[in-house]
Amino acid sequence: MSDTTLLQRLNILLERPFPDLEACLEHFREIFPSRVGNYHQEEVGPIYHHDLPGEADRFVAKEFHLGEATMDMSDGLDWYAAPAGDLEWNGGLVRHGYFMLLATEYEKTGREVYAETILEHMLHYIEHVPVFDPAGKAYLDYKKSTWRPFEAAGRVAETWPEALSKVIGSGAMTADAWARILISVHEHAVFLRKEHWKTGNHATLEVAALGIIACFYPEFKESPEWLAYAVKFLDGMWPDLFAEDGYSKEMSGSYHWVAMRSYFSFFEVACANGHDGIFPAHYRERLILNSYAELYQDKPDGSTPISNDSSSTINRREQLLRIHRLLEIPEIGFFLNGGKEGPVPAVTSYFYPHSRIGVMRSAWTPDGNYLYFDMGAWGDNHMNQDQLSIEVSAKGRHFLINGGKWRYTTSDPNAEWMPLAKYFKATASYNCVLVNGLGQIFGDAEGRMVISDNCDYADGTFGAGFGEEVPGRDEKLFRERGLSTLMENRLPGVVHRRQVFFAKPYGWIIRDTIEGPGITHADQLWHFFEGPLKPLNEERSAWSTDFPDSNLIILSPGRATVYEGQKEPFIAGWHCPYYDQLRPAPELRFTQQGSKRITFHTLLLPVDGPVTSMPDFSWSENAYTVQHGPVGFQVSAPCSGIWTIQ
Template sequence: MRGQSVICGLMLGASVMAPAADEVSEKLQWLLPRLNIPEVESVEDPTEQAVRLLNYYKNRTSVTPPVSTEWSTDMLSDKDLNYANDALKHIFVGQPAYDSYFCGDDINWASRPVPDNEWVWQLNRMYFWNAMGRVYAATRDEKYADEWTRQLVHWVNNNPRDEEHAYAWRSIEAGKRGQSWSSLYFQFIQSPHFDEETLVCFLSSLHDHADFLMKKYRAGSNWALMEAEGLAFIAILFPEFKRAEQWRAEAIRRFNQEIEGQVYPDGHQRELAMGYHVGSINWFFRTWRLAKRNGLEDEFSTSYMNRIERMCEVPMKLCLPDGTNAQFGDAWAGTPGQYAGRFKEWSQMFGRADFLYMATAGKEGRAPDKTAFALPDSGLYSMRSGWDSDALGLVLKCGPDGGSHCQRDNGTFTLAAGGRTLMPDSGSYMYNSDKEGRAWFRQTKVHQTLTLNGQNIDYAPKLLKWEPGEGQDILVVENKSYPNLTHRRAVIFVDKRYFVIVDEAIGPATGNVEIHFQLAPGGAVFDTAGLSVNSDFKDGWNVLVKAHPQKGLVLAEEEGQVSFVYARKEKRPAFCYRLKKEDDRSVRLVTLVVPYENEEPEVSVRRLDVSAAGNGELMLELNEGGKTKNVGLRL
């Protein structure tokens, strides 16, 4: 075995392997005082210590692994196989949106094939190692274990925890490695290639990771959860470390604190981006599950799992009818039905028939008993016509400041119908901040909301009315967007078929009031005189956006972009309705948003009263194909 020969070589004075042997021997002597393993402590010979240490870990049964190590080839995805086979050749995935990259025969863990730090940071999360572990568990092909152990030792020896290697030692990457390495151990430990050298490097680095994570705590963010998860996995799965109990207590203390501080009572994680929300469910739950498997679940608070259950309800309540995300903040749309597997797990975990319905696209379980949901703490609201994937659905955001993954977009919404997202949120493109990159996507004016003179808004949300009903749903929110101007937005879902949006700019500020709208990529038909725009898909569903005319109101085309995948963007139709606000009187704009299939509908709206904007009352007449209907608001 490679490791045994190295250590034995040192003891016997073999010169060829002496440099590596010195390094392993130093690690072993540093490591042993930090472990509590009597059968190793009872001998003094370093070679025998290493042999006994390896024998102990290959045979121990006192710890239950986080997941089953039994895999079959039919459980492997093409991505697993591609990542694993590329990794054999040192072709690694960093940020998955970019191509994999050859990092050298002598691996350069600081490789930067693209000018995006996310690539090198995520390289050091080793997604490809997870794939190698799964492929090895399914095939028992030793080439994967051989290469993994070599890469592990290489990384540990070439990435000390210092300033020069800061690219590898952000606390988020350390936390992810603590979790994933602890799991990979169970997939590779029985391989003959998992030798003394591998074990000593592995355990030494795990201790280094835990020591580092004890000193790092990014409270209030998803980083805190990954830090705590890595610390907890090391502590629970390697209780032989003398500090393991202290590490575990601190990790679980953080989880108990974070689930109360980071998760609103309505269930949404405070950063208000769906990807981070679902990730947070995983980070909160995986450690609890691991603790339960090892008889430690009582160390979590009594309300812990109740809060996770509410978190699991959020994707059900807020995802679009086809299961994709509204791209609020740093979120990406994803794919239809993307959470089916998670809903299946959650249905079993909590005995929820509605989760089972979501997991099976309605084939099993029971549909949720509502079609409209309010998450008032988070400021997120949804309305839909039904629970089939082709239903109409609108999700609106008017919430608090969620931090760096949130955007100044209160009032914005995403609309879908017929399995097509007709008015998607802009997204975030990529995690840099230059003018053409992330910064452009974070501007208020590229979201479906109101601006004054095109300036970014503040976070100051308030829910004024939430009245879902059989015939229509009514939502009224407002946001004090500027020091002297509040944006009030009312959305009426008429007959569960189309929407009336009433926007009011309330306050003494003057300037250009603009209501911005964006469509999905594709063609659009602009009728400037008629104040209308409609998408122009040749089949399936389209949407008509049409404003009620008033003096001074103009329709103006704007720059439109959208990003559905990290680091990729595309153009799309965008426009605004602009009205000059010349004095301290409030102004009101009324817009129809009408999804339709086949023929464009004949629909219009007019006011039936002369009430002043901002007074909380409004009566409108809707005319659809010659048939009229009155709808009103009263706050």
């Protein structure tokens, strides 16, 4: 394409035409870096590059190290590559997050090779990967195209702006290259305006991207319309995406920020570029509500609970700092400085009344005792069978933790790794119960929580049933909500009730009651973040971790079996710190036989130092007694009333 043709094609898109391509480049060189400023988005998908020494040079050599897989493309760039058939790796590739790494290295060193690599790869993608028309196409074909709106938004509004703002002044950037990039940015925006998702966090990310493009590139004729559309769409979507308590309806500890991230980032960019007046007053108020929802759920170290698709290594301290800088929420500042200064949050324990999540917390210090209890809806887009699961962190350690997110199941259903991926979405990978060896079917839980000065009490039930996967897939649900399996109820009428009591600040008593027709046995599962574990009695009903500084004691009736790193005859004893990462981790499984009604009475007691003795833990129909050294308490525990300290 000649310079004249390229200029004509570009000027059609712009509110004010340029006399030549050089004038266009000079205009953007002067203004674009200040528009972008310090804008930086952490990568949104599960597969990322690694910010490690030498990694940028690997991309220069076309050695693509993303997540846990590496592909050598020195013989030619392949934007459709997907190692082991995992389309999430391809998503990480085509969102071009590694451009940010290369741009940072260019900024630090001034070496043109980093800018040259960004532009070589970006222009190669623009030239060789045409826009995809999704009409009538299967969802997996859409995802393979690299033009799913999620990927398009991730590159054009998140990774490209940061990288381009740093290399636009480099010797590698030519007027011809910049014109082709601008035309592609416009092409992306038009595609997003037409094809963005209509539900879930994908929809808001894609539309927020449209608004961000309008802020960074106001020269496009459509930018005012894109800006207005983004505000209106996001404002209208908020009640669909968030409960009235501010928590994401996806019901995922890690994805709550992802859901609010689009709202926040668009607001952040718009305010920095003088567009703060376009938002209704309640937009900022909602962001503050979302921010408190994030703060109240996070563990003492800032990591997120694992509910639905989540990972244990995701930590939100960086995001909380961004929130604090823009919205100036003082309690977030208190949390970030470890409780050293600032106003203490008004609550320690917290119940999300609409989302039905209970967080029991002894203090806002890094060594505080913390329990997360999910009594809420199944969720949306990232749903797992994890109702009534709990997690425990205490005394500066993670103890009980759910399995995590290994790989998404929205790839080839016949991939050899798919059974393991499905395990991490199933009840067996959570701190829940199995009935007759079966996990939960799809369904919501119900629950309530009462908070007082010396104790907290939560009461949750799950009654949708327990069953197993059957062949088939609903293509509409697969495309719109990421649901890749079907299940059938094998135990209709069976109800799991979990009651959780926090004797502040010491520990927790948990009563699990499984009731209904057809019950033969139940397994109570406890997944530990790490070992070692040791039994405290010959009956193997009392266990503890075995660390020198702090530990968790767990007592429950019945003999427990420990599993760690098992794949046959069933999968058990695994943890995923992050996407595509897998490591053995101890799982305690208490089993009881019975019919119609089975009850587990469980004590979870964090302690300082090595465990040298077993607590005295006894119960009757309506009471519990605990004594361990100087720690002792009695609990009134009626079946139908609120539990209290006696």
